[in-house]
Amino acid sequence: MVEELDEQIISKMQSGDHAAFRLILDRHLSQLMAYASRMTNSAMDAEDIVQETFFRLWTLRNRYDPKKSKLSTWLHRIAHNLCVDNYRLAAVRSTKNYTGLEHQHDEGPLVNLEIQLQSKEVAHALMQLNLQQRSALVLFHYQGLSHRAISTVLDLSSDAVESLLRRSRKKMRENLRM
């Protein structure tokens, strides 16, 4: 979990300080990139989502209230909404037989073949979950968000998050044939 920034930096960013924004960018960029990458399974889509998330952070900076949620939660909420938009757009593309990025999986310098295969298998199983299940699992397991933060990001009650998380894990086990 990225350490929460102190209120002073957030306040500076809200008053239009670019240096404070850069500091926030540095602290949250990789975390959001990981979230968007796992949600979309596409590096290009993830980059677009992350770029838009930070742009919205800047343009809507005065709407963020530190008393209501942590900055990382707020950023994940923006990124999640953009993932939802991306998901809908991908659905439109697929109905038009668009063979764009949705099946593209970037192959990077992974440590070894076993990890690469396992990553592919889990990524494939994750993409078979519906968007909310995927998001709940990624936010909890990979992003390390708390139960409460997930309910803020997904705009669900605490009980709904618990049940969603349980269903996600169950479905994931089925997908991985465990």
Next chain:
Amino acid sequence: MNFKRFKKIVETWGSDPTRWPDDLRASALEFMSTEPDACDAMNEAKSFDRLLDGYRLCETQLDPLRLAIEKRVSVGQYLAPIDQIIGWLFPRPGSLRTALRPLGMSCLLLISGIVLGYLGSSGDDVTLDEEIALLAGAMQPELLYLLEQQQ
């Protein structure tokens, strides 16, 4: 705590006790120390979590993305007009003056509406009785007839 409840905890929150709900953690851990079935459920959850952990992301060069974001922000540093208006109308609470701004704007709009309504009306073809009847929403046929008779 019973086995069903314990199983539900590990199936929902995984094998890391630090991620379990605070109010259930102690009793669940105690239950696990005495129940072999609970240990089996925990081991199952551990192997599932390990499998999930195996999903590693490719190392992405974040510098180009960081630069692109910084460039986009510096170009589009001005807020969209609608956001400027919303930000001005509903400021973050800080001082009494900013807190009263939405109320002041509402009063200004109300007064403007009254003045425009007054200026826009012809004024002399509606009697006081008619205005009262209109305001009361009581323009029934009998009343209209009476008003016409009076005129």
